[in-house]
Amino acid sequence: MSNVRVRFEPSPTGSVHIGTARTALFNWLYARKQGGTFILRIADTDKERNTPEALDELLRVLRWLGIDWDEGPEAGGDYGPYYQSQRNEIYKEYLQKLTDAGRTYEKDGAVFFKLEGERYTEYEEYAKAEVEKVRAAPVVIKDLIRGEVARSEEKDFVLVRSNGDPGFHFCNVVDDIAMGVTHVLRGEDHLSNTSKHIELYNAFGATPPVFAHMPMLLKDPKLGKGKMSKRDKGALIEEYQERNFLPQAVVNFIALLGWAPKDGQEVLSIEELTDRFDLKDVQKSGARFDEKKMSHLNFEYMKLMSLESYAVAARPALEKAGLVNAETDETYLQSVLSLCQEKIDSFENLPSFSAYFFSDAFAINEKAEKKTAKKEGAIERIQEITPRLDSIEDWTEANIEAAFNTLAEEKDLKPFAWYPIVRFALSGTNSGPDFLPMLEVIGKQTTIDRLNKTAEKYAS
RNA sequence: GCCCCGUUCGUCUAGUCAGGCCUAGGACACAUGGUUUUCAUCCAUGCGACAGGGGUUCGAAUCCCCUACGGGGUGCCA
Numbered sequence: 001m002s003n004v005r006v007r008f009e010p011s012p013t014g015s016v017h018i019g020t021a022r023t024a025l026f027n028w029l030y031a032r033k034q035g036g037t038f039i040l041r042i043a044d045t046d047k048e049r050n051t052p053e054a055l056d057e058l059l060r061v062l063r064w065l066g067i068d069w070d071e072g073p074e075a076g077g078d079y080g081p082y083y084q085s086q087r088n089e090i091y092k093e094y095l096q097k098l099t100d101a102g103r104t105y106e107k108d109g110a111v112f113f114k115l116e117g118e119r120y121t122e123y124e125e126y127a128k129a130e131v132e133k134v135r136a137a138p139v140v141i142k143d144l145i146r147g148e149v150a151r152s153e154e155k156d157f158v159l160v161r162s163n164g165d166p167g168f169h170f171c172n173v174v175d176d177i178a179m180g181v182t183h184v185l186r187g188e189d190h191l192s193n194t195s196k197h198i199e200l201y202n203a204f205g206a207t208p209p210v211f212a213h214m215p216m217l218l219k220d221p222k223l224g225k226g227k228m229s230k231r232d233k234g235a236l237i238e239e240y241q242e243r244n245f246l247p248q249a250v251v252n253f254i255a256l257l258g259w260a261p262k263d264g265q266e267v268l269s270i271e272e273l274t275d276r277f278d279l280k281d282v283q284k285s286g287a288r289f290d291e292k293k294m295s296h297l298n299f300e301y302m303k304l305m306s307l308e309s310y311a312v313a314a315r316p317a318l319e320k321a322g323l324v325n326a327e328t329d330e331t332y333l334q335s336v337l338s339l340c341q342e343k344i345d346s347f348e349n350l351p352s353f354s355a356y357f358f359s360d361a362f363a364i365n366e367k368a369e370k371k372t373a374k375k376e377g378a379i380e381r382i383q384e385i386t387p388r389l390d391s392i393e394d395w396t397e398a399n400i401e402a403a404f405n406t407l408a409e410e411k412d413l414k415p416f417a418w419y420p421i422v423r424f425a426l427s428g429t430n431s432g433p434d435f436l437p438m439l440e441v442i443g444k445q446t447t448i449d450r451l452n453k454t455a456e457k458y459a460s
Numbered sequence: 461g462c463c464c465c466g467u468u469c470g471u472c473u474a475g476u477c478a479g480g481c482c483u484a485g486g487a488c489a490c491a492u493g494g495u496u497u498u499c500a501u502c503c504a505u506g507c508g509a510c511a512g513g514g515g516u517u518c519g520a521a522u523c524c525c526c527u528a529c530g531g532g533g534u535g536c537c538a
Binding site for chain 2: 009010011013043045046049108109110111112122123124125126127141146147149150151152154155157158159160161162163165167168169171172187188189190191192193194195213215216218220225226227253256257258259260262264266283284285286287288289290292293294295296297299303342343344345349353368414415416419420423429430431432433434435438
């Protein structure tokens with residue numbers, strides 16, 4: 001194991017944003033690639049917004065994505081506690097160090113960090129007020145993605161709020177020092193704040209970690225400006241869970257947001273991602289999320305699955321639609337699914353595509369109805385083929401095909417004359433899986449019943 | 461306002477560090493055609509970008525400067 005130590009520090013305030021998931025993933029990927037340690041640290045200092053349910057949800061989502069942690073909640077570790085709400089003694093201790101060094105002062109009940117340098121006041125447009133500023137020496141941020149970035153802090157900032165809670169910048173740096181964090185990978189929104197953090201490292205006499213600021217995930221321009229927010233469509237991992245996306249597809253997709261492997265391969269398992277991952281290949285500019293590409297990746301994974309695991313993954317969507325239940329015969333389910341796997345690009349579309357295999361109460365497509373059942377001679381076609389099919393003893397694809405061919409020869413037509421109307425009678429639509437296998441799977445009795453029913457219904 | 465980061469097809473990106481191999485490659489999307497005598501699969505083809513301007517150079521997507529545009533920060537949020 002290398003000495004690389006990275007951490008992911010989410011605040012458990014509800015659902016998991018796709019950008020949060022990406023930050024977790026990139027930290028995890030880096031730790032695994034380097035043989036380092038991945039720490040999960042919970043930023044739960046805001047008591048009103050943090051709930052135990054939200055924390056459970058967070059852990060559940062991480063596990064669903066296949067992200068595990070070496071230190072943190074439920075995993076333990078030598079640098080705990082891993083909840084910021086339980087680290088007050090440590091914060092007090094570190095605050096004392098700064099106070100002893102003469103780097104703090106109190107104002108309005110809060111504790112501020114005192115920058116070093118010449119002081120002056122200036123009218124600031126942003127604050128719309130005269131503010132005190134400091135000409136502090138620039139600090140250099142060593143960033144694996146952006147190179148060296150120089151920036152100077154110009155205002156003292158809050159360490160401990162007037163209600164006694166330590167603030168983000170302070171907790172962040174103290175925890176990273178105390179936990180021996182070596183690399184900090186986070187969103188670009190923290191780049192400007194990093195000069196505060198380096199001021200703090202310097203004040204503690206600690207060596208800053210190596211930083212890597214990842215590009216922002218941007219909102220679809222049609223929806224507005226700026227970074228993607230939790231309210232935007234596609235922004236929440238939970239949405240993909242509900243829509244029965246495959247976790248490996250979600251992981252693959254978010255890994256490709258702001259990063260690309262050198263060899264250009266796009267469909268990558270989490271092992272292959274780990275193997276190829278390199279911070280040098282992370283993009284500098286913001287990335288926009290494309291649901292179509294996400295679906296495409298999902299389909300690629302759906303096609304790669306064995307029929308057994310495909311069936312396992314398909315069940316939730318089919319059960320939600322009320323088409324299958326625990327009693328549904330697994331062999332039948334798999335034979336239906338074997339027809340769908342190559343055709344259908346998402347589990348959320350599976351129920352509408354396959355409903356008629358499980359229920360007689362399937363929807364009737366009006367366009368298909370017009371093109372088949374309501375056409376001249378449709379009933380005759382059904383009446384011609386039904387007895388032929390009924391007389392088949394061994395209901396196999398080959399025998400079914402033979403029945404159609406024999407009839408077609410007798411009538412001097414092509415089997416195609418019967419296919420569409422039969423497909424419609426069985427499925428209520430004019431599209432679906434390959435025709436003959438579909439009949440075989442549906443079974444003889446159901447086929448005959450539906451043909452008779454359709455003939456009756458459109459007889460007048 | 462000030463500070464920081466960025467800018468290659470509609471989108472994700474390769475190429476930029478070490479300038480010529482780039483008439484800029486791939487993927488998704490889209491369009492057309494084909495296969496599947498169904499289709500949402502599959503195959504083929506097409507469409508489509510170096511933000512603009514100036515420099516440096518024999519030569520610039522690649523290096524430098526300016527402008528424009530985008531993003532972020534500037535919170536007793538994280």
